[in-house]
Amino acid sequence: MQIGIIGLGYVGLPLAVAFAESGCEVVGLDVDRSKVEALNERRSYIEDVPSSALEPLGERLRATTSYEELAACDAVILCVPTPLSDSREPDLTYLVESGEALAQVLRSGQLVVLESTTYPGTTRDRLLPILEKSGLTAGSDFHLAFSPERIDPGRTDYTVKTTPKLVGGVTEASTERARELYAEICDTVIVLSTPEAAELAKLLENIFRSVNIALVNELAQLCDRLGIDVWEVIDAAASKPFGFMRFDPGPGMGGHCLPVDPFYLAFKARQHDFYPEFIELAGKVNQAQPSFCVERIERALNGVRKPVNGSRILILGVSYKGGVGDTRESPALKIIGRLQDLGAELSYHDSFVPELPGHGLASVDLDEALRDADVVAIVTAHPDVDYEAVVAKAPLVVDFRGITRGIEAENVIRL
Numbered sequence: 001m002q003i004g005i006i007g008l009g010y011v012g013l014p015l016a017v018a019f020a021e022s023g024c025e026v027v028g029l030d031v032d033r034s035k036v037e038a039l040n041e042r043r044s045y046i047e048d049v050p051s052s053a054l055e056p057l058g059e060r061l062r063a064t065t066s067y068e069e070l071a072a073c074d075a076v077i078l079c080v081p082t083p084l085s086d087s088r089e090p091d092l093t094y095l096v097e098s099g100e101a102l103a104q105v106l107r108s109g110q111l112v113v114l115e116s117t118t119y120p121g122t123t124r125d126r127l128l129p130i131l132e133k134s135g136l137t138a139g140s141d142f143h144l145a146f147s148p149e150r151i152d153p154g155r156t157d158y159t160v161k162t163t164p165k166l167v168g169g170v171t172e173a174s175t176e177r178a179r180e181l182y183a184e185i186c187d188t189v190i191v192l193s194t195p196e197a198a199e200l201a202k203l204l205e206n207i208f209r210s211v212n213i214a215l216v217n218e219l220a221q222l223c224d225r226l227g228i229d230v231w232e233v234i235d236a237a238a239s240k241p242f243g244f245m246r247f248d249p250g251p252g253m254g255g256h257c258l259p260v261d262p263f264y265l266a267f268k269a270r271q272h273d274f275y276p277e278f279i280e281l282a283g284k285v286n287q288a289q290p291s292f293c294v295e296r297i298e299r300a301l302n303g304v305r306k307p308v309n310g311s312r313i314l315i316l317g318v319s320y321k322g323g324v325g326d327t328r329e330s331p332a333l334k335i336i337g338r339l340q341d342l343g344a345e346l347s348y349h350d351s352f353v354p355e356l357p358g359h360g361l362a363s364v365d366l367d368e369a370l371r372d373a374d375v376v377a378i379v380t381a382h383p384d385v386d387y388e389a390v391v392a393k394a395p396l397v398v399d400f401r402g403i404t405r406g407i408e409a410e411n412v413i414r415l
């Protein structure tokens with residue numbers, strides 16, 4: 001089977017590798033030439049895919065910028081970004097552009113699958129008419145389905161193969177073709193009755209996380225007022241073997257999915273005169289968490305008679321989660337921006353993020369920075385940092401991830 005993957009990012013590249021490893025011939029397409037060149041030179045730019053995994057794939061994986069090369073594929077999977085516009089509404093530009101380019105080369109018998117996260121109705125109402133500009137009819141001449149990507153970058157216990165895959169096609173035949181496709185690489189494929197159900201299922205998964213994270217973030221703020229250790233409370237509640245699922249508080253939500261997806265559903269809901277207050281409240285609480293963290297750093301400095309203005313503040317970890325270099329929507333960026341505005345002498349260390357050009361910063365040497373800092377704020381906990389050494393060397397540590405739990409020290413303040 002020959003598979004085309006459009007968009008070779010966090011979602012598309014691992015998927016391309018999974019299909020190539022299963023024996024399929026994969027053509028990866030991206031508009032970013034540097035990614036195409038890197039892949040053809042067998043250099044990975046995604047943490048979850050080591051370059052050593054690309055070498056054995058030989059000719060089974062090649063990358064291109066030319067849509068014409070997709071004409072020979074049996075199936076084409078779209079993994080392009082679905083961000084928000086400046087006015088926080090769904091921005092389907094990448095989807096429309098890639099769909100239009102695909103329509104130029106679409107041929108009879110092909111299966112097209114959308115994996116990008118989006119609101120219910122996108123596959124049928126937006127992508128289908130674009131692809132039918134080819135002159136072909138969906139469901140008879142070509143097949144069309146939605147199958148959400150459920151990847152969690154940095155996670156190793158569940159993979160593309162072991163995470164059940166949802167599929168929903170615009171016709172039964174499209175659903176069946178999509179089921180057969182993913183059965184090549186996934187242990188379990190779950191069939192849904194429509195693409196809309198599959199689109200909404202993906203949003204539910206992410207909104208579920210957003211709402212629960214908002215709940216524990218709010219609890220962390222309350223515990224701060226009450227003088228109760230939020231981590232102890234969550235550990236205790238999580239000891240219940242049923243009816244409770246653990247979520248940890250933190251500096252706020254980041255990444256491409258959790259801060260973005262609720263807006264996709266809210267947009268769709270508004271079109272139907274429905275205002276999902278619960279979902280929007282969760283977004284509001286999570287968006288406010290970086291400001292709470294800045295206030296926590298201010299109070300920590302105040303305790304040692306120092307103002308933020310002129311203090312040397314080291315931010316430890318700036319990506320949105322541990323073990324990855326993705327800084328999209330990272331709360332660290334908001335915390336850094338606010339502290340810079342307040343006049344802090346700010347530096348950061350993150351071995352996954354060499355520079356933050358938007359803030360005029362580059363990652364500094366950890367040992368040196370620990371010696372110089374007035375306060376160290378742990379915003380993202382990476383696996384390569386020795387936090388015992390951080391606590392031992394830094395005069396003052398504010399920990400927003402609970403990673404220093406278990407370290408007895410007077411100079412640590414936890415969320």
Ligand SMILES: NC(=O)c1ccc[n+]([C@@H]2O[C@H](COP(=O)([O-])OP(=O)(O)OC[C@H]3O[C@@H](n4cnc5c(N)ncnc54)[C@H](O)[C@@H]3O)[C@@H](O)[C@H]2O)c1
Pocket residue numbers: 006007008009010011012029030031032035079080081082094097098115116117118149150151152153256257
């Ligand atoms: N990153 C995640 O953890 C994750 C998890 C599940 C779902 N998703 C969803 O998957 C989709 C892709 O996310 P991602 O994180 O892989 O994004 P990404 O930015 O890492 O990758 C997208 C790629 O698409 C390319 N692209 C953009 N326009 C194109 C076009 N017209 N033709 C060809 N290529 C084009 C970009 O150059 C980029 O390399 C989004 O809808 C996202 O919400 C992401």
